[in-house]
Amino acid sequence: MTKISGGAGWNGDAYSSESFTGAGSLGVIATETNNARVVGLSSTASGADYAMID
Numbered sequence: 001m002t003k004i005s006g007g008a009g010w011n012g013d014a015y016s017s018e019s020f021t022g023a024g025s026l027g028v029i030a031t032e033t034n035n036a037r038v039v040g041l042s043s044t045a046s047g048a049d050y051a052m053i054d
Contacts, residue, residue, distance in 0.1 A: 010038065015045040 040053030
C-alpha cells in the first residue's frame with residue numbers, strides 16, 4: 001500500500017471485507033527508516049485514525 005495524497009497526516013487506510021476467526025497475525029516490511037508509521041488491525045472499517053486499532 002502506498003499513500004499518494006492527504007499530506008503528512010495520519011489518514012491513510014485500507015479495508016477488506018475478508019475476515020478470520022481465531023489466531024491471526026499481520027506482517028509489515030518498512031523499507032523507509034526516516035518515516036513514522038502505525039499499523040494494526042481493527043474489527044470495523046470506521047476511519048483512518050490510529051485510535052481505531054483494536
